[in-house]
Amino acid sequence: MRGAVLHAPGDVRFEERDDPKILQPTDAIIRISATCVCGSDLWDYRGINPVNQATPMGHEYVGVVEEIGDDVTTIKPGQFVIGSFFASDNTCPICQAGYQSRCVHSEYVGAGGAQAELLRVPLADGTLVATPDTPSVDLIPSLLAASDVLGTGWYGAVAAEAGPGKTVAVVGDGAVGLLAVLAAKQLGAEQIIAMSRHEPRQKLAREFGATDIVTERGDEGVARIKDLTDGLGAHSVIEAVGTQESMMQAIRSTRPGGHVGYVGVSHGVQLPGEELFFSATHLHGGPAPVRRFLPEMIDLIWQRRIDPGKVFDLTLPLDQAAEGYAAMDERRAIKTLLQP
Ligand SMILES: [Zn+2]
Numbered sequence: 001m002r003g004a005v006l007h008a009p010g011d012v013r014f015e016e017r018d019d020p021k022i023l024q025p026t027d028a029i030i031r032i033s034a035t036c037v038c039g040s041d042l043w044d045y046r047g048i049n050p051v052n053q054a055t056p057m058g059h060e061y062v063g064v065v066e067e068i069g070d071d072v073t074t075i076k077p078g079q080f081v082i083g084s085f086f087a088s089d090n091t092c093p094i095c096q097a098g099y100q101s102r103c104v105h106s107e108y109v110g111a112g113g114a115q116a117e118l119l120r121v122p123l124a125d126g127t128l129v130a131t132p133d134t135p136s137v138d139l140i141p142s143l144l145a146a147s148d149v150l151g152t153g154w155y156g157a158v159a160a161e162a163g164p165g166k167t168v169a170v171v172g173d174g175a176v177g178l179l180a181v182l183a184a185k186q187l188g189a190e191q192i193i194a195m196s197r198h199e200p201r202q203k204l205a206r207e208f209g210a211t212d213i214v215t216e217r218g219d220e221g222v223a224r225i226k227d228l229t230d231g232l233g234a235h236s237v238i239e240a241v242g243t244q245e246s247m248m249q250a251i252r253s254t255r256p257g258g259h260v261g262y263v264g265v266s267h268g269v270q271l272p273g274e275e276l277f278f279s280a281t282h283l284h285g286g287p288a289p290v291r292r293f294l295p296e297m298i299d300l301i302w303q304r305r306i307d308p309g310k311v312f313d314l315t316l317p318l319d320q321a322a323e324g325y326a327a328m329d330e331r332r333a334i335k336t337l338l339q340p
Helices: 041-044 137-147 147-159 175-186 199-208 218-227 242-254 271-279 288-304 318-329
Strands: 003-006 009-015 028-038 063-066 081-082 118-121 167-171 189-193 212-214 234-239 255-263 281-283 314-317 335-340
Touching: 003 318, 009 318, 028 081, 028 137, 041 318, 063 118, 063 137, 081 137, 137 147, 137 288, 137 314, 147 175, 147 234, 147 255, 147 281, 147 288, 167 242, 175 189, 175 234, 189 199, 189 218, 199 212, 199 242, 218 242, 234 242, 242 255, 242 271, 242 318, 314 318, 318 335
Parallel strands: 167 189, 167 234, 189 212, 234 255, 255 281, 314 335
Antiparallel strands: 003 009, 028 063, 028 118, 028 335, 063 081
16 A cells, blocks of 8 residues: 655655554554544654654544454444544543543554555544444545544533633634634534634634634733633633643633643643642643544534534645645645545
8 A cells, every 4th residue: 555654854755555454353454535634743744753764644534444353343344434543442441531542552543654545443443433324525524524633622622611601712723723613612602712813714713603813822812812801811711732832822811710621732831830820720631532522523524513624725635645744834724635
């Protein structure tokens, strides 16, 4: 098979790779129907995470089950399935509590590289969710979004306790931030403030349910959030970037007693203890347990009540993965969908 491999910062190649094989009796092999480039892939692409060896890329996927191991009982060949970037057994105490991304048996699915024609998915019964039927082609982008960015935005909104009567602010206008807006809307938030200075992203945020746009950042951005919330700060703030600036912007935009849901992968964030102490905010986040939300998200997509696939503003054949990375790196695209 062929797949995308990162050889060095900025150097993505589409090349021949070994076909994945069933390694454990709980594995499945799926044939990828669509995959995409994640904002977190850009940390590697830009060399912010060191690239020490040729690395198969991609951890977002939807596809058709091609082969299953002997112990797989609920997932069947021919089913159209969606899974998260972490495999989980969905039975251990951590999974039962809804934190499947930290399952005691969790395994990173992206290690196999989902930007490819085939992918090995460990713990198939616990990890994969089948759609009711083979989806129509126009639903595939939204189902793919559920694999990571929608699930991550959703978790951010849940962790921030977005809900009826709440004012929600979203720091970050990448795909996760935009879909956190959609999730906050679904959860019934009253006011949703998207922080973005890019016009096409502001427009999409409004389509997803944002009631206000704040273009300022840092202290000025915090001041604008206070202006919009009677000087108090938002009840719920979703942090979807992962930098020191964005995390502090999120904490400072939250009212005392409010909640920060942080889902941007943390890079060099150091929290000042005394400021955190006096902020009196709740912080909850981490790698999103996407698996917790998959059945509900798939149902909403299947009924065409949400259209998270709108975040894909560039679709390319998988063999042009390198251009998909470059377009996102240069912010010419919000998110690139890749078709084998
Ligand atoms: Zn588990």
